[in-house]
Amino acid sequence: MTSTAETAADRTPVNRWLAFATAIALAALSVASLAASQGAARVPRPNTGFAQPYAGTPTYQQYAPTEATSARQVNRPYGQKAADRLARKLGLNKRHAFTAKQYRLFVSGKGVGGDPGDAKLVDESVRIFINTTGHPLYVKVNGKVTPIVLVATG
Secondary structure: OOOOOHHHHHHHHHHHHHHHHHHHHHHHHHHHHHHHHHHHHHOOOOOOOOOOOOOOOHHHHOOOOOOOHHHOOOOOOOOOOHHHHHHHOOOOHHHHHHHHHHHHHHOOOOOOOOOOHHHHHHHHHHHHOOOOOOOOEEEEEEOEEEEEEOOOOO
């Protein structure tokens, strides 16, 4: 009969070998991961005119508009056909879009599981996002409701 000490001693080389093999495997995976990330970093990015981190998510930069170089380019209508084409390229489907009624319920916080505070934040964010001459923001300035359109300055 063997003692517990002998059994543990007999297993020590196996444990050391497993620890060593695991360390080698982890090191190999780390090197492979690093090499892959460096290869991805070399993929040319579209020249949108914007620098990181303001250029947006690299995966979607190819769909982003370029930086406006003149005031005429700002707030120019995109058009429904071009918007639909862009949506398809981004993998969006009109079947998954809100109806006008669903949108009103969502931004009022009255939809299923709605929260008026969260809805107000989403509504304000969307209004800023779509802010154009056709969709100005309205704010009170010195007690007077004033339309505001955000424009790029150069």
